[in-house]
Structures are given as structure tokens and as C-alpha cells.
Amino acid sequence: MRPVRDIPPVPGRRVLLVGPAAWTFRPRTIVVPAIGALLLVLVAALNIAHGSSNIGLLDVLRTLLGGGDRRENGIIFDLRLPRTLAGVLVGAAFGLAGAIFQTIARNPLASPDILGITWGAGVGAVALIVLGGTGGQTSGLVAELGVPLAGLTSGIVTGLLLYALSWRRGIDGYRMVLVGIGLSAVGYNLVYWLLTVGDVDDATRATTWLVGNLAGVGWAAIGPTALALAVLVPATLVCAHTLGGLQFGDDTARGLGIRVSTARGTLLLLAAALAAVATAAAGPITFVALASPQIALRLARTAQPPLVGSMVLGALLTVSADLTVRLVAPDLPVGVLTAVLGAPYLIFLFVRGRRGARA
Amino acid sequence: MSQTRLRAEGLRLGYGERTVVDDLDLDIVEGSITVIIGPNGCGKSTLLRALGRLLAPRAGAVLLDGKRIDKLPTLEVARVVGLLPQAPSAPEGLTVADLVSRGRHPHQRWYRQWSAADEEAVSRALAMTGMDEHAARVVDELSGGQRQRAWISMTLAQDTALLLLDEPITYLDLAHQVDVLDLVHRLHTERGTTVVMVLHDLNLAARYADTLVAMRDGRIVAQGPPAEVLSEQLMSEVFDLDAKVLSDPVAGTPLIVPISAHLRQSAD
Numbered sequence: 358m359r360p361v362r363d364i365p366p367v368p369g370r371r372v373l374l375v376g377p378a379a380w381t382f383r384p385r386t387i388v389v390p391a392i393g394a395l396l397l398v399l400v401a402a403l404n405i406a407h408g409s410s411n412i413g414l415l416d417v418l419r420t421l422l423g424g425g426d427r428r429e430n431g432i433i434f435d436l437r438l439p440r441t442l443a444g445v446l447v448g449a450a451f452g453l454a455g456a457i458f459q460t461i462a463r464n465p466l467a468s469p470d471i472l473g474i475t476w477g478a479g480v481g482a483v484a485l486i487v488l489g490g491t492g493g494q495t496s497g498l499v500a501e502l503g504v505p506l507a508g509l510t511s512g513i514v515t516g517l518l519l520y521a522l523s524w525r526r527g528i529d530g531y532r533m534v535l536v537g538i539g540l541s542a543v544g545y546n547l548v549y550w551l552l553t554v555g556d557v558d559d560a561t562r563a564t565t566w567l568v569g570n571l572a573g574v575g576w577a578a579i580g581p582t583a584l585a586l587a588v589l590v591p592a593t594l595v596c597a598h599t600l601g602g603l604q605f606g607d608d609t610a611r612g613l614g615i616r617v618s619t620a621r622g623t624l625l626l627l628a629a630a631l632a633a634v635a636t637a638a639a640g641p642i643t644f645v646a647l648a649s650p651q652i653a654l655r656l657a658r659t660a661q662p663p664l665v666g667s668m669v670l671g672a673l674l675t676v677s678a679d680l681t682v683r684l685v686a687p688d689l690p691v692g693v694l695t696a697v698l699g700a701p702y703l704i705f706l707f708v709r710g711r712r713g714a715r716a
Numbered sequence: 717m718s719q720t721r722l723r724a725e726g727l728r729l730g731y732g733e734r735t736v737v738d739d740l741d742l743d744i745v746e747g748s749i750t751v752i753i754g755p756n757g758c759g760k761s762t763l764l765r766a767l768g769r770l771l772a773p774r775a776g777a778v779l780l781d782g783k784r785i786d787k788l789p790t791l792e793v794a795r796v797v798g799l800l801p802q803a804p805s806a807p808e809g810l811t812v813a814d815l816v817s818r819g820r821h822p823h824q825r826w827y828r829q830w831s832a833a834d835e836e837a838v839s840r841a842l843a844m845t846g847m848d849e850h851a852a853r854v855v856d857e858l859s860g861g862q863r864q865r866a867w868i869s870m871t872l873a874q875d876t877a878l879l880l881l882d883e884p885i886t887y888l889d890l891a892h893q894v895d896v897l898d899l900v901h902r903l904h905t906e907r908g909t910t911v912v913m914v915l916h917d918l919n920l921a922a923r924y925a926d927t928l929v930a931m932r933d934g935r936i937v938a939q940g941p942p943a944e945v946l947s948e949q950l951m952s953e954v955f956d957l958d959a960k961v962l963s964d965p966v967a968g969t970p971l972i973v974p975i976s977a978h979l980r981q982s983a984d
Contacts, residue, residue, distance in 0.1 A: 381817070381830045463807060598826040601818050604810075608770050608801035613874070614794025614822040660810035 386666060389657045393669035400673065401445065404680040405437045443574035443638060444676040444691075446582050448645055450635035452671020453593060455646030456653070456662035457628035460600050461621055462530030465706055468647035469632030470699075472537030475643065476544030477515025478636035482508035483548050483563045487555030504566070505578060505637035509585075512633025513626070515540060520625050528621055569642035569692020571679050582638040589634065590668075593627045597664055600624070604661060642692045644699030645671050645678075651706075719746045721878060721910050722767055722797075726776035729762050729934075735774070736762045737934040744878075749904050749911045751921040754931035755955050760914045761802060761882050763931070767912060768799040768880045794822035798876035802883050804867055806855045812866045813851040816841055819873030841872035845899060861892035868896065872903070879903070881913035885920070893917065897924050922946055922969040930954050946970040 406417045412429060420429045421438075455468040469475050485507040519540055523533040548567065552560045565573070599620040602610045610617050632646060649670040650662030656670075657663045678698070679691045722744035729737040737759040744750055744767070752760045765771040767778055769785045778785045785793060798819075806815055819841065820834040842848040845865040850858065855866055864887065871879060881900070885893040901924055903909040915921045921928060922942035929939045932954045938945045951959040957974055964971040 595826050598824070598829060599821075601814075602821050604807045605818075606801065606805055608765070608799075609804045611770050611790070612768060612794065612797075612799040612801070612871075613818065614791035616790055660807050660814065 383657070383659070385657045386659060386663045389653065389663070390666045390669040393666065393673050397445070397669060397673045397676065400676050400680055401441045404441045404444070404676055404683070405433055407680065407683060408432070408437060439575050439579055440571050440679070441676060442579055443571050443582070444679050445672040446579070446586055447571070447635040447639045447642060448649075448672035448675030449590075449668040450586055450631045450671070451642065451646035451675070452649040452653075452667040452669070453590065453664060454628040454631040454635070455648075455671070456650035456664050456667035457593065457597070457600070457624050457631075458646075459650050460661045461528070461603060461624060461628075462533045463604060464530045464534055465651050466534050466647075466703075467530065467537070468650075469629070469636075470641065470643045470647055471534065471541065472519055473540030473542075473544050474512050474515050474519070474537075474629050474632045475636050475641040476541050476548065477518075478508040478512030478633045479567060479641055480544050480547045480551070481511025481514075482566060482637065482640075483551045484511075486563045486566070487551045487559045505581065505634075508637030509630070509633045512636055513630055515544065516626055516629025516633070519629070520622060528625075565690065566640045568690045569640040569695065570690035571639050571642075571675075572690065574639055578638050582634060585634045586631070589627060589631050593624070593631065594664060596620070596623050596627060600661065640690075640692060642675060642678075642695050644695040644702065645674050647699060648702055649674050720744065721746045721781060722912070723779040723782075724763070724767065724776065725779065727763070727766060727773050727778065728775035729759070729766050729771060730774055731762075735934070737766075739776070740934070740936060742929065742936065742939075744910060744912055745927070746910055747904070747908045748926040749900070749924060750913075750927045750929060751925035752912070752914045752929045752931060753916075753918060753921050753954075754937075758931045759934040760931055762934075764799075764880055764882050764912065764914055765801075768797060769793060770799070770801075791822050794874065794876075796876055797878045797880065798871045798874040799880040800867055800871045800882060800884060802886070806867075808854075808856055810855050811851070812847055812853055812855060812858070812869070813838070813842070815855055815866055816847070816851075816869045816873050819870035822874060837875045838873045841869040844872060844902075845869045860887050861889065861895075864888055864892070864896065868899065877908075878910045879912070881911065883914050883916065886916065893920060900924065918946065918972045919964065919969075922971070923964065923967045942969050946972065 402414055402417045405421075406412050406414050410432065412420075412432065416425070416429060417433065419425060420433045425433060451469070454474075458467040458469060458472060459465055461467070482504045485504055489503065519533065519537055520528070522540070523529070523536040525532070552563060555563065599615050602613045602615045603617065603621055607617050635642075650667040653666035653670045654662045657666050675691070675695075678694045682689050682691050682694045720743045724740055724742040727737060727740040728735060740763065742763075752763065754760050762771065766773055769778065769790070772786060780788065780793065780796065816838050817834070820837060823834065824830070839848070842851050845868055847862065847865050847869050850862060850866070855863060858866060864884065868884065871881075879900075884900075885896050888896065897920060900911055900913070904911055925942055927939060928942045928945040930937045930945055930950060937954050938950055946961055948959060948961050951957045951961070951972065958980070959972050959974045962971045962973055963969075
């Protein structure tokens with residue numbers, strides 16, 4: 358970078374140069390995800406170490422790096438790693454989706470759980486379990502891929518509906534939250550209607566999925582999820598460079614040369630797809646998408662949720678919740694704990710009002 | 717020097733069912749300060765939004781350097797035309813430095829979000845408005861005058877040859893109004909920036925404008941140098957206002973002194 362004479366530097370901005378590429382950052386937006394990632398590795402290792410046959414933390418790390426014996430390899434790679442990995446992937450996807458939704462709506466309430474994306478994904482998945490199954494015998498390929506795929510599709514359709522219904526010469530964040538609450542209610546009721554229609558076995562299976570559960574996630578579900586995120590996450594991060602401008606009113610954003618409707622529509626769809634992929638893999642684990650962007654924002658002290666920070670915190674929150682549940686009540690699905698945490702947090706957001714709760 | 721940068725041709729503008737501006741022609745000449753005046757609801761802001769391609773015309777076209785502005789890539793337009801809407805809003809917690817830096821968006825790519833030119837333009841924009849000392853502060857903690865200067869800095873950081881300002885001084889006290897307009901004038905003399913702005917204060921408009929455009933009911937009633945446009949007859953034609961036009965003892969430009977109804981009664 359050529360030094361600029363006579364002109365004081367712009368405070369609070371540091372520049373990261375990689376060849377012709379350059380990004381600005383604040384130290385905190387790097388430090389927060391870095392510490393978060395370290396904690397994540399620790400919690401993930403603890404989560405893998407804990408179980409019916411305890412394996413030491415160091416043995417876990419050694420096995421993960423390829424130095425485990427047969428028994429350790431079997432337990433860790435076949436049984437425990439998928440569950441933890443699923444937590445990381447799903448949590449990161451929820452965190453990023455929440456950060457995008459909250460930034461675009463300029464409302465900390467705007468998260469896929471509130472906006473109906475999660476319930477929308479639920480409708481597709483439950484419909485397939487209940488209607489497509491053959492008397493509780495939904496299994497094989499239909500169960501492994503069909504349910505996630507149905508969830509993904511209906512989640513994205515809900516995202517499109519949300520966009521279409523809240524569009525009136527532009528998108529207004531408040532209207533989007535209201536429309537989303539409506540969509541959420543429709544999805545919720547459809548799911549429960551489907552449960553009453555289906556037979557008992559299907560309904561039981563659907564209910565386990567509906568509370569958000571990492572226990573049943575195996576390698577078969579992780580592959581497609583990881584693949585989908587490998588496409589969606591970079592695409593979202595690239596498209597996100599318009600987010601700063603989009604946070605101003607439409608006129609200002611257009612004045613800055615942003616094609617507002619296209620940019621906003623693309624980001625909303627990407628965020629809906631992220632949330633739908635995560636929901637499809639592990640069911641609707643609530644609260645993660647709502648809280649992790651807001652926690653990341655406060656820790657990094659930025660005006661909008663930091664994207665990478667939200668991802669790391671989402672993963673950390675999900676795996677920590679999973680570990681807590683496994684330590685305290687091994688039979689409880691992780692979604693129950695996050696839902697229990699989510700309710701007081703929502704009340705806190707309402708009480709704080711607009712001040713301090715920003716996006 | 718007298719080349720037309722921005723031109724409106726047979727412009728018809730409206731919202732929903734309502735037509736606000738019809739069959740309007742206007743030329744904005746390079747290096748000039750054009751001020752649009754007129755009563756509330758006459759279509760001033762609507763016209764300015766159309767000139768900045770924020771509003772698509774129902775008929776006619778806006779030409780930037782002879783090319784239809786709506787056919788040009790919007791990023792390319794953003795490198796030539798900067799605009800400040802009425803009452804812009806910033807997200808809570810944003811610092812002045814970040815706000816102003818976002819003015820550089822049209823010069824950036826997703827992989828190159830900062831450059832030496834960005835640094836220079838932002839620092840200069842902050843210094844020009846005197847906001848450099850407040851750069852680290854949060855926008856929502858600023859006073860109204862400082863906030864407006866921060867927004868103007870953002871528009872300046874965009875580094876454009878044309879500036880469209882919609883009521884840039886409306887919420888400011890008189891001293892800050894003069895500050896902002898002096899800044900606009902400095903841009904005009906130092907950088908040759910072409911400025912189009914909507915103002916309500918006729919006396920300040922007369923003082924700073926090269927060209928005044930007086931509008932009523934979506935039409936241009938008169939345009940030209942302030943001394944030619946601002947007459948007692950125009951005041952009643954455009955604003956339905958009885959007024960005397962004197963000479964501004966400081967600037968020599970027209971000075972509008974309204975004759976209020978209650979004064980007229982007591983004089984009789």
C-alpha cells in the first residue's frame with residue numbers, strides 16, 4: 358500500500374492484503390472467531406471423549422490425528438465424530454443464516470426460526486415421513502436422503518414465499534418479521550395436522566426429528582450437508598459485500614450502485630437455503646440462529662453481526678448445548694435445551710427494545 | 717465547460733396512480749450549482765430521485781453524458797453521480813469512519829474491499845467536513861448537524877463529479893446550514909463538482925445557486941440565474957406568497973421578505 362501523505366489514517370480500520378485482494382477488519386473481528394474456534398475444538402473434543410466408555414481427551418486428539426487403535430477408531434470415527442461434526446456444520450450454517458437475516462431485516466428477531474424457514478423445512482420433512490412412508494417403515498434411501506431433501510426443498514420454498522409476501526416496492530425488515538411469524542404459524546399448524554393424520558410410529562419418528570436431534574445423524578447425512586455448505590457458505594460470503602450498503606435505506610444503497618432487489622433477494626435465498634440445509638440434517642434446533650449473531654456482534658463490537666464470528670459461535674453454541682444435554686440428561690434431544698434457552702433470550706430482546714439489540 | 721452532464725427529456729414521473737411530474741425538460745450544465753425550489757409536493761424531490769436513477773420514468777428519459785442512465789451499469793453510474801437522499805438512516809452502532817468508508821462501495825470489489833485510493837478519499841472526505849475528529853464516534857450519538865456532515869462525508873468519499881443533494885440542510889440550525897452550503901461551494905470551486913440540490917430556504921438558494929429552477933405542480937415555471945428568476949411575480953405564481961424582493965446587503969443576491977397577512981391587516 359502506498360503511504361498517504363498529510364492525511365491521517367482512518368481510525369479503527371486495518372487492511373488485510375492478499376495479492377491484489379484486500380479486506381478491512383478490526384482486531385476484534387479476528388480475535389473473537391479465533392478464540393471461538395479454539396474453544397470449539399476443546400468442546401468438540403470433550404463431546405467426543407464423553408460417552409459410555411470414556412476416552413481421555415489426549416487420546417481423542419491422537420485418534421483424530423490418525424494415531425488411534427482399533428477400538429478407539431471404531432468408537433470415535435463411527436459413532437461419536439459424526440454427531441459432533443453434525444453439530445459444528447449445522448451450528449455454523451444456522452449462525453451464518455441468522456446473521457444474514459438479521460442484517461437485512463435490521464432486526465435482531467429476524468432469524469430462520471422466527472421467520473418460518475425452520476417450520477417450513479419441517480413441513481416437507483414431516484410430510485415425507487408421514488405420507489411417503491409405508492406405516493412407520495420409512496427407511497433406506499428415503500430416510501437417509503429423502504427426508505433431508507424434502508426439508509431442504511420446502512425450506513427454500515418458504516424462503517421464496519417470505520420474500521414474495523413481504524415485497525412491496527422493496528423489503529421492509531419489520532414487515533418481513535411479521536410475515537415470517539405468520540408463515541411460522543402456518544408451518545407449525547401444518548406439521549401438527551400431518552402428525553394427527555399419520556400413524557403412531559411415523560408420528561413418533563417425526564416428533565424426534567422435530568425437536569432437533571443430533572443423535573441420529575450419521576455419515577450418510579453429513580456428506581450431503583457438508584457438500585451443500587461447501588457451496589452455500591462461500592457464495593454467501595462473496596455476496597455479502599453488499600450487506601453494508603443494504604443496511605442503509607434503499608435510496609442510499611441504490612446511490613452506492615447496489616442493485617438492491619437482486620442483492621437482497623440473492624442473500625435472503627442463500628440464508629434460507631443455509632437454514633434449510635441445517636434443519637434438514639438435524640431438525641429445527643432453535644435459538645442458535647437467533648442468538649449467535651447477536652452474541653458475536655456484542656463480542657466483536659460491530660454495527661452488524663460479523664459473519665465468520667456468527668458461524669463460529671453458532672457451531673460453539675450447538676456443540677456446547679449437545680455436550681450439556683449428554684452430560685445432564687442423555688436421552689434429551691439437543692433442540693429441547695436450545696429451546697429452553699431461547700425463550701428467556703427472546704423475552705430479553707423484547708425488554709431491551711430497539712436500544713442495544715441491533716442488527 | 718458548458719457541456720450538459722445530466723439531461724431530463726420529456727420526463728413523466730409518478731407513484732402508483734398519481735403523476736407528479738409531466739413532460740419536464742431540464743439540462744444540468746457541467747460545473748454548475750443548480751438549486752431546485754418550489755412549494756411542498758411540487759415534485760422537486762421526485763425530480764431529483766429520477767435524476768439519480770432512483771425512480772424509473774413513466775415516459776421520457778434521463779441522460780447522463782448523453783447516455784440513458786437506466787441503461788448504464790448502476791455501479792458505473794455510482795462512480796459518476798453521488799446522491800444524498802432526504803433523511804438517510806444508518807444502522808445503530810455504526811461509527812462515522814465506517815459510514816464514510818461505505819461511500820467507497822462503487823470503487824470496490826468483493827475481493828478488494830480497501831485500497832490506497834479508498835483510504836485517501838475517506839480521510840479527505842472526513843477532513844473536508846471537519847468530521848475527522850469524530851471519526852471513531854458512533855453515528856447515533858452525534859448531534860443533528862454532525863450527523864448530516866457525516867452523511868455528506870460519505871457522499872464525498874464516493875468521489876463523484878456530480879452530486880445530488882435532497883434538502884441537505886433541512887434539519888440544521890442556521891450556522892450549520894451556512895457551513896454545509898459553504899462546503900458545497902468549496903467542492904464546486906476546488907473540484908469543479910456539478911451540484912444539483914433541493915432547498916427550501918430561498919435566500920440561501922439565491923446566494924449559492926448558479927441556476928435556480930422554480931417548480932410548481934410538476935412543471936418548471938422559471939429557470940435561470942437567481943436575480944432573473946426570483947421576482948415578486950414569481951413568488952405569487954409559485955408559492956402563492958406576497959413578498960418583497962430586496963437586494964441581499966451581504967451577497968447582492970435577491971432577498972425574499974414575505975408580507976404576512978397579519979402585517980398587511982395592521983398596515984391597512
